[in-house]
Each structure stands twice: as C-alpha cells, then as structure tokens.
Amino acid sequence: xxxxxxxxxxxxxxxxxxxxxxxxxxxxxxxxxxxxxxxxxxxxxxxxxxxxxxxxxxxxxxxxxxxxxxxxxxxxxxxxxxxxxxxxxxxxxxxxxxxxxxxxxxxxxxxxxxxxxxxxxxxxxxxxxxxxxxxxxxxxxxxxxxxxxxxxxxxxxxxxxxxxxxxxxxxxxxxxxxxxxxxxxxxxxxxxxxxxxxxxxxxxxxxxxxxxx
Numbered sequence: 001x002x003x004x005x006x007x008x009x010x011x012x013x014x015x016x017x018x019x020x021x022x023x024x025x026x027x028x029x030x031x032x033x034x035x036x037x038x039x040x041x042x043x044x045x046x047x048x049x050x051x052x053x054x055x056x057x058x059x060x061x062x063x064x065x066x067x068x069x070x071x072x073x074x075x076x077x078x079x080x081x082x083x084x085x086x087x088x089x090x091x092x093x094x095x096x097x098x099x100x101x102x103x104x105x106x107x108x109x110x111x112x113x114x115x116x117x118x119x120x121x122x123x124x125x126x127x128x129x130x131x132x133x134x135x136x137x138x139x140x141x142x143x144x145x146x147x148x149x150x151x152x153x154x155x156x157x158x159x160x161x162x163x164x165x166x167x168x169x170x171x172x173x174x175x176x177x178x179x180x181x182x183x184x185x186x187x188x189x190x191x192x193x194x195x196x197x198x199x200x201x202x203x204x205x206x207x208x209x210x211x212x213x
Contacts, residue, residue, distance in 0.1 A: 005124070013184050019125070027171075063128075076185070085150070086205060098147075101146075102143070102146075102147045105142075105143035105146050105147070106140070106143050108113065108139050109139040109140040109143060112132065112135060112136040112139060113136050115132065116129060116132045116133055116136060119132065124129065147190070148190050148191065149188050149189070149190050150188065150190070151186050151187070151188055152164070152186065152187035152188060152189060152190055152197070152198045154180045154183040154186070154198045154200050155180055155181070155182070155183055156180065156182075157179065157180050158178055158179050159178055159180055159200070159202045162194070162197075162200075163189075163197055163198065164180060164187065164197055164198050164200045164202075165186060165187075165195065165197040165198065165199050165200065166200060166202045167184055167199045167200065167201060168182075168201040168202075169201065169202050169203070169204045170182070170201055170202075170203055170204065171204055171205070171206045172203035172204065172205065172206070173206070174205060176203040177203055177204065177205040178202065178203065179202070179203050179205075180198075180200045180201065180202055180203070181201055181202070181203045182200065182201035183198055183199070183200050183201075184199040184200065184201070185198065185199040186198055187199075
C-alpha cells in the first residue's frame with residue numbers, strides 16, 4: 001500500500017459518522033410522511049404550565065367580567081331612557097291637565113258674561129247689569145288665583161321698573177314723589193315670572209318745590 005492510499009484510509013477513520021434516523025412511512029391515504037412530523041415531548045416545567053393555565057383562566061374571567069359589565073351598562077342606559085320618556089310623558093300629561101283645569105275655571109265667567117250681554121240687549125236695569133259685571137270680574141279673578149296668578153300692587157307703591165311700566169307722570173307733593181298715583185292696566189305674575197307689567201302713572205315732585213329744595 002503506497003502512502004497516498006494509507007492517508008486516504010486514515011482520513012476515513014477520522015470522519016464523524018452521522019446516521020439519519022428519520023423514517024419515511026405512508027399514511028392510510030398513501031401520503032408519504034417522515035417522523036419529523038411526530039410531536040416532541042413537552043419539555044416545559046410543571047410550574048410554567050400551571051402559570052400559563054392560571055393566566056388563561058384569569059384572562060377568561062376578565063373577559064367574562066367585561067362582557068357582564070357591558071350588558072349591565074346597556075341595561076342601565078335602556079332603563080334611563082325609558083325613565084326619561086316616562087317622566088316627560090307624565091310632565092306633558094300634568095301640563096295638559098293643569099291647562100284643562102284652568103280653562104274649565106274660566107267657563108263660568110264666560111257664561112256670566114254671555115248672560116250679561118243678553119241682559120243688556122233686553123234692556124235690563126243698569127244697576128243689575130253693573131252688579132252682574134262685577135260678579136264676572138270676581139269669577140275671573142278667582143280663576144286666576146286658582147292657577148297661581150297674582151295681581152301686582154300698584155297704587156301708592158314706589159315705582160319699580162321690573163314690575164311697572166310708566167305711561168305718564170303727574171306732579172305731586174313730596175310724600176308721593178316717585179310713587180304710583182294711577183293704574184291704567186293691572187299687571188300680573190305667576191310665582192317669580194312676570195306675565196305683564198302694570199301700566200301706571202308715576203308721581204313727580206312739583207317743579208316749584210323741587211327748585212326750592
């Protein structure tokens with residue numbers, strides 16, 4: 001054996017022999033597979049598996065809580081909307097009932113007014129007619145009072161631009177300066193709301209007395 005052949009044989013001994021242990025087999029449908037597809041055993045420690053399981057359980061619980069919260073929020077919103085609609089309907093019905101009661105309270109005054117008109121047409125005594133008209137005014141004022149409407153006091157009161165509308169002035173003594181001396185039309189309010197101001201005449205100190213002061 002020459003030196004070249006001996007060197008080749010030595011190299012063969014030093015090579016690392018690698019054996020391919022993969023096996024090829026056929027599935028029932030004839031598909032060729034290798035044992036590379038076989039699942040390897042789970043090498044995770046037990047505590048890691050338990051931690052992962054707890055994490056997934058916690059995530060499921062959080063999702064369940066969120067779903068329940070969304071359901072409750074939707075239910076609460078629906079109940080709130082229904083309550084708002086019910087309250088608005090009740091308020092509308094109450095306002096309609098109040099309006100109906102107010103109109104009903106005015107009907108007797110209208111009946112009296114129609115009778116007064118008929119009496120005037122029949123030539124009834126003037127005193128009887130005047131008494132009937134006063135009764136109509138009283139009935140009307142009672143109806144307003146039932147509705148919460150109050151007249152604004154004017155004669156003898158100090159002029160208040162929030163309640164009174166000055167239409168005219170008249171010269172007066174010092175004691176009536178700035179006070180209302182005549183009422184042309186009565187003002188009314190309901191609660192704190194002004195329905196209309198009273199149209200009045202306001203006293204003004206005489207020019208001669210004002211100059212002397």
